[in-house]
Amino acid sequence: MESIVTIEGVYKSFGNGNNKVDLLENINLSIETYQLVAFRGRSGSGKTTLLNLIGALDYPTAGEIYIGGESIGTLNEKQRSKLRQEKMGFVFQSYGLVPFMTVEENIAFGLRITQTSRGLWQAKIKEVLDIVGLYKRRKHYPYELSGGEQQRVAIARAIAIDPMLILADEPTAELDSQTGFRIIDIFQELVKSQKATIIMTSHDPVILEMIEHVYTLEDRNIVYQKNENIV
Numbered sequence: 001m002e003s004i005v006t007i008e009g010v011y012k013s014f015g016n017g018n019n020k021v022d023l024l025e026n027i028n029l030s031i032e033t034y035q036l037v038a039f040r041g042r043s044g045s046g047k048t049t050l051l052n053l054i055g056a057l058d059y060p061t062a063g064e065i066y067i068g069g070e071s072i073g074t075l076n077e078k079q080r081s082k083l084r085q086e087k088m089g090f091v092f093q094s095y096g097l098v099p100f101m102t103v104e105e106n107i108a109f110g111l112r113i114t115q116t117s118r119g120l121w122q123a124k125i126k127e128v129l130d131i132v133g134l135y136k137r138r139k140h141y142p143y144e145l146s147g148g149e150q151q152r153v154a155i156a157r158a159i160a161i162d163p164m165l166i167l168a169d170e171p172t173a174e175l176d177s178q179t180g181f182r183i184i185d186i187f188q189e190l191v192k193s194q195k196a197t198i199i200m201t202s203h204d205p206v207i208l209e210m211i212e213h214v215y216t217l218e219d220r221n222i223v224y225q226k227n228e229n230i231v
């Protein structure tokens with residue numbers, strides 16, 4: 001199996017002097033392609049920070065992160081931005097949908113940034129909205145949708161660019177449990193059909209029961225546990 005994310009000896013601290021917070025200490029892990037992975041841990045344990053580091057949105061204090069075998073520490077800002085736009089899909093807490101664009105326009109907006117040829121847009125929009133079950137709602141604006149539906153549009157937009165990696169920060173928070181399960185089902189389907197590798201954060205024990213690869217952040221360290229109940 002190929003490793004898509006490798007983290008070697010990563011440390012992360014914020015601030016300095018008396019205000020210094022050491023958040024991550026000598027983190028080492030390797031995530032294989034087409035896995036659904038969750039980071040869990042209490043509030044403030046560093047889940048979002050670690051996701052931001054993997055997404056090249058922040059820099060480690062020390063250590064190396066490799067995405068698809070390439071060290072992101074050696075990339076300049078422009079290269080990091082290109083990596084994010086072309087290889088990664090982000091599903092972050094506030095959904096990040098453009099309010100004055102319809103569902104299909106939001107997805108097209110993401111496609112434009114990656115320079116996908118215009119002739120392929122409609123088919124791609126249909127494909128990803130079918131995956132999340134929202135093709136019928138393509139002409140609607142985000143405010144006309146529920147929180148769970150907006151989250152599904154955010155997922156559709158993330159997968160439209162065929163990212164090798166999807167990073168999802170608390171994708172089921174603020175959703176009722178049925179809607180949360182639906183999101184995880186979609187993620188599992190994406191992983192099974194080898195469309196993406198997905199790393200998400202959660203502190204919901206019921207959601208975490210559904211995920212095969214779980215990393216717990218605790219006392220600046222990380223501990224891996226395979227969920228044997230998943231077949």
Ligand SMILES: Nc1ncnc2c1ncn2[C@@H]1O[C@H](COP(=O)(O)OP(=O)(O)OP(=O)(O)O)[C@@H](O)[C@H]1O
Nearest residue numbers: 014015021023041042043044045046047048049050
């Ligand atoms: N840019 C920053 N500057 C200073 N401190 C920060 C910064 N970003 C995060 N922190 C601190 O690092 C700690 C971990 O934050 P992080 O958001 O990674 O935690 P989390 O595990 O995702 O928490 P939650 O479950 O509440 O979202 C927090 O105490 C936060 O205040």
